[in-house]
Amino acid sequence: MSGGTARRHIGVAERRARLGIRHRLAAGTRATRPEDVAKALVALHGTDPATVYLAVGARLAEPVKTVAETERALYEDRSLVRMHGMRHTVFVLPTELTAVVHASTGIAVAARERASLVKDMAKAGAPDAAWLADVEASTLAALARRGEATAAELATDEPRLREQFVYAAGKSYEGVHTVSGRLLRVLGVEGKVVRGRPLGSWTSSQFRWAPAPDHPELDVAGAQAGLLRRWLTVCGPATEADLKWWTGWRVTEVRRALGAIGAREVALEEGTGYVVEGDEEPVPEPAEPWAALLPALDPTAMGWQQRDWYLAPELRPALFDRSGNVGPTVWWDGRVVGGWAQRPDGDVVWRILDGTGVGREAEAAIGAEAERLREWVGATRVTPRFRTPLERELAG
Numbered sequence: 001m002s003g004g005t006a007r008r009h010i011g012v013a014e015r016r017a018r019l020g021i022r023h024r025l026a027a028g029t030r031a032t033r034p035e036d037v038a039k040a041l042v043a044l045h046g047t048d049p050a051t052v053y054l055a056v057g058a059r060l061a062e063p064v065k066t067v068a069e070t071e072r073a074l075y076e077d078r079s080l081v082r083m084h085g086m087r088h089t090v091f092v093l094p095t096e097l098t099a100v101v102h103a104s105t106g107i108a109v110a111a112r113e114r115a116s117l118v119k120d121m122a123k124a125g126a127p128d129a130a131w132l133a134d135v136e137a138s139t140l141a142a143l144a145r146r147g148e149a150t151a152a153e154l155a156t157d158e159p160r161l162r163e164q165f166v167y168a169a170g171k172s173y174e175g176v177h178t179v180s181g182r183l184l185r186v187l188g189v190e191g192k193v194v195r196g197r198p199l200g201s202w203t204s205s206q207f208r209w210a211p212a213p214d215h216p217e218l219d220v221a222g223a224q225a226g227l228l229r230r231w232l233t234v235c236g237p238a239t240e241a242d243l244k245w246w247t248g249w250r251v252t253e254v255r256r257a258l259g260a261i262g263a264r265e266v267a268l269e270e271g272t273g274y275v276v277e278g279d280e281e282p283v284p285e286p287a288e289p290w291a292a293l294l295p296a297l298d299p300t301a302m303g304w305q306q307r308d309w310y311l312a313p314e315l316r317p318a319l320f321d322r323s324g325n326v327g328p329t330v331w332w333d334g335r336v337v338g339g340w341a342q343r344p345d346g347d348v349v350w351r352i353l354d355g356t357g358v359g360r361e362a363e364a365a366i367g368a369e370a371e372r373l374r375e376w377v378g379a380t381r382v383t384p385r386f387r388t389p390l391e392r393e394l395a396g
Contacts, residue, residue, distance in 0.1 A: 008280055009267040010237050012309045016334025017285040019310065022234045023300045024059040025331070026286035031059050034070045035079050035094060042231050043091035043101075045297040046082045046195075048385035050203045052092050054295035054373075063376040067202050075197045081213060082195040084109070084188050087248035090195070097230075099215035102191040103223035105248060110190040117182050124165035126179075135160045136183060140192060140211070148196040148208045151180040184209060191215070203382055224253055225260035229276055235303050237266050237273035245305035270306050289333040291365035293340050293350065293373050296384035296391070301326045301336065311336040315353050318390040327388030332362045340370065341394035342382050348374040349394050 020026035024040045031037045034056045038044055044052050057066035073080040078095060085091040085101045088109050093101060118129045135158060142157035143149055155161040161180035168174045187193045188209075196210035224247075231246065232238060238246075243254045263274040294301055301311070311319075312335075319327050319339050330338035330350050337358050340350035348370045352358055358366075384391060 007265050007267045007272075010273065010275075012269060013285070013334075014283055015237065015268075015309050018236075018283050019300065020286050020290055020334050021283070025292045025300070026290045027288050029286075030061040032061055034060075034066075034073045038080055038092060038094050040234060041299040041303075042227075042234060043085060043093040043097070044299055045302065046090040046092045048295075048297055049198060049205055050382045050384070051295045051297045052082075053202050054382065055298050057373065057376055058292055058294055058298075058369075063372060066376055071197075071202065078213060082207075083191065083212070086246060088189070095213055097227075098191065098213055099218050100223045100226050100230075102215065103218040103220050104227045106189055106191055107220065109248075110186065113186045113189050117186055120167055120177070120182075121165055124167065124169065126163065126165035131160075132179075132183070135179065136187065139183065140187070143193065143209060144211055148210045150199065150206075150208050151184060154184075154209070155180055201380065203380060205385070221256060221260065224249065224257045228254070228257040228263075229261045232261075232263065232274060232276050233279070236275040236279060237268055238304060239268065239270060239273050239306055242304045242306055243274070246303065269309065286333075289361065289365070290331075291333075291362065291369045292331040293348070293366070293369045294329050294331060295382075296327045296386060296388070297325060298329070301329050310334060312355065314355060318353060319388055321386050321388050323386065325386035325388075327384055327386070327391040330366055332356075332358050332366065337362070338366075339388070339390040339394065341391045342377070343394075343396055344381065346374065346377075346379065346381065348377075351390065351394060353390075 021029050022040060024031050024037060031040065037056045037059045044055050046052055053066055053070055056070050057063040060066055074082065080092050081095050081098055082090060082092045083098060084106060085093065086105050118132065121127065138158045139154055139161060142154055146153065163179045164176050166174065167177045184193060191212050193209050194212045196208040198204035199206040199208065228243065228247065240251065240254060244251055247254065258274055262277045264277055264280050266273045266275055266280060315336060319329060328340045329336045330340055330352065337356035338350055338352040340348060342348055350366060350370055
């Protein structure tokens with residue numbers, strides 16, 4: 001990290017310009033393929049399956065191709081993969097990043113997940129770790145033979161997956177867990193299996209499982225440096241708090257990675273920020289103002305922990321749920337100005353929130369984006385997995 005004398009100040013306007021250009025939202029920057037979108041954002045939130053498609057569609061030059069092209073990338077070419085990653089969250093990311101994400105964030109989480117499963121089974125008097133390892137080997141062999149399978153299909157090959165045990169006996173949150181659900185989750189975090197093609201449409205949250213793509217085992221520190229460099233290239237400048245939040249790492253790991261890539265310090269409104277080496281110079285603004293309708297959990301809306309530079313604090317109660325998940329947002333020239341929803345009849349409706357101060361040009365551009373979204377979504381009905389006050393109100 002650089003130290004010393006004067007640090008260049010990067011103001012809010014320039015940060016918004018960087019966001020519009022690098023996140024493929026400004027005019028002339030939209031992508032031709034879903035792979036380009038994923039690369040531009042490093043990873044797409046995959047907890048809600050519809051988010052992936054809506055995030056891609058908002059950034060494609062020809063959004064009518066969104067569903068077909070995203071399914072091609074995910075299930076035919078396998079150039080994109082859905083897997084657990086940062087903050088123990090499911091993401092869709094370029095396949096070449098699987099090794100980096102696994103080493104940088106997955107290994108530590110996976111160890112905790114497996115230990116937790118073994119402990120919970122032991123408390124319930126269920127079979128031990130050796131039994132679980134045998135079931136795991138049998139399950140992975142069955143999946144390799146099938147290529148892709150649901151948990152139920154795998155249980156026909158390995159009946160022990162149907163075993164159940166009581167979780168948190170005597171507690172208010174007591175429940176019955178099935179070995180298949182917990183084990184497949186652990187295998188996913190460990191990078192051994194990934195989510196495959198859904199059972200239903202592109203909005204379905206019921207997935208088949210598939211063997212994870214082969215990847216080399218990387219050095220943890222090197223993988224962390226590589227991932228941080230990639231994220232900071234498309235999301236910089238960012239604060240240490242932003243980096244710690246997005247990666248889910250300890251602050252010591254963030255600082256080590258910043259040093260490893262030679263990150264440069266810059267001055268932001270909220271304090272010290274960082275950019276990759278060579279990215280300190282001013283960035284020109286987009287050729288014209290831009291509008292976008294981004295989905296719930298979109299990587300741009302969720303990209304930073306400190307969001308005041310693009311999302312006014314007074315807008316948050318309407319746009320976030322109680323757990324901090326952002327709902328569908330309306331953007332104008334680098335800042336959030338409202339929210340949107342889809343009604344049961346398929347109509348896409350939106351609202352500019354008080355105090356955002358947008359004019360007729362913005363409203364016309366936002367209306368055009370809403371129509372663009374309605375056209376490519378077609379007859380599909382999309383309801384966010386995590387619903388927010390404004391989205392519920394607009395949806396009716």
